[in-house]
Amino acid sequence: MSAIPDDKLYDYASRLKDRVVVITGAANGIGRETALQLASHGAKVVIGDLDNAGAQKTVSDIERAGGSALSIKCDVTVWDDQVALFELAVAKFGAVDIVIPNAGVTELGNFDNVVFKNGKPVKPDTRTIDVNLNGVIYATHLALHYLEVNREFGSTTLKALVLIGSIASWLGITRGSLYTASKHAVLGIMRSLYPTFSRNNIRIACIHPFFADTAIVPVAMKVVLAGIPLATVPRIAGAIIHAATNPDPETNGCAILLNDDGPAFMVPREEFKMGVYKMIDARANALLQIEAGAKYYVRFVRDLVRILPKRVLVTGMVAGAAKMTWDHRELVSKYIRMYVSL
Template structure:
């Protein structure tokens, strides 16, 4: 590994960034005692790990998930460890489902303190394939990724603005936070995954847009941006082919969520937390979001290699089945990002 690459995966953060080690992620966890945390998509993966971690600090957990069995199992795990939790079925793309989730929190625990719109999916349908009806006209495209990853998040955040202040005592400075789940795709688009890239770019943009306003209301907001993690969102073939690329540990992602929600310094609101590999968390302060950063990323990544991968994939699709094609594409994109991560980091702090 080159010296540059090694510096990225070490505990030393690039200039302008802040490296956060594992033992620092939970240093303010005691502030979460008796706080009410709403988290969607906590039946498994990152959401489940985060829910259990929050509960370990005495937070009261309210879970919304389509997977009721998995959500109830998370609740059982928390209760078995002495914590408090409840769950209900929730389709995050349905407004009424989300309202009922927030109402459950108020009815059962009296308040809402932290909101984590964690539910998300990959890109199950190809945006690049135009399907025609019997008359030869293009059919309306389904956009499940946008509905879950963006519309669902917007619903959660919109509701959070109201419910975070319900039953709030006057003249107090309580812990109130919204933690969004982005991706490395929030920074660099994944070719052939346009709706996923668009949704995750939007989540980061949402955080940046709301930060100045929410800060005036005493509400923290942050965005967690992990690389590929070993969760249900990764299909098994992709996990196999990703062998050799360090995945971001799920417990570390959960730790970043807790850190972002519980830190007492108002200056840490509006920050992005980036987890590019199996190394430490990097905090990107709001002042490091420089004009032209996306242009720099676009120019400094090895675009030639990406274009070659796309052309190669176009030929492959004529030969292999679609599921295998999707896995190959995802692996190719993951490797492009991984092996060019030093350039990515150099660009981010210019």
């Protein structure tokens, strides 16, 4: 990991000039600070927030400072609301260049305790998943489309999706099971989409702040955290902007950690592969290495034996064998004969 000093977080912010940013949850906290900073560097900001009055205040503050912004009431758990948000950005500014699905909630309900009614367990409150995961999934899916709207073929214009994870993307939070699950999933989304986005010259990143002094943190949790250095909101906003604007392709698909009130740290893609991650990655790489060899075909045939009806399997193998190299035909034929004799 490498530290990103505060004075480096905005090194590439000039790339924001006239870029169109769609951001959710910018009525307060991290989202509001990020929107203000984006606009101060020339971005056109389109805000979607359930707190419409708060979002309008953010817009007013941006406009008062000479920037350009607008907002729309948006419940991120409602697909049509998010579509309307992206459509507004295109209708007003002609494009979407950066997407930041920032809206989020803390652990809602009490998943760790089972509640009973009439002697039977009551369905748990899953609003945390609805907002923190499904809302992000909706925005990410829409980003796949809207980041390409009115984009010239081969264009190198800045395009980015910045997801908001958490320290809970990497460790478990006691009494925060669904929050932890949602933030683990957000990191997984970033890692899964990186190859696609990279091929299309679109940046993707995930920001992982420790607890910050924002409205999302319950008062009880703030009491527990009293005396512990918290991540600062301005630094988190700077990390988001750095992730979106850094032109170095080696930083695409990376995570940025903000563990406390110290500097942000960039985690290269390769450093995701530690501990259990490293073990899984090693096994995956080993499978890829033998994919073209005899062991692959042994496993391939064994799995087909398990999955397919016998007649379909034999017919398919015979047809496929006709296209294989002579080196592999003998091995496959052996397993066909073995299966037919069963």
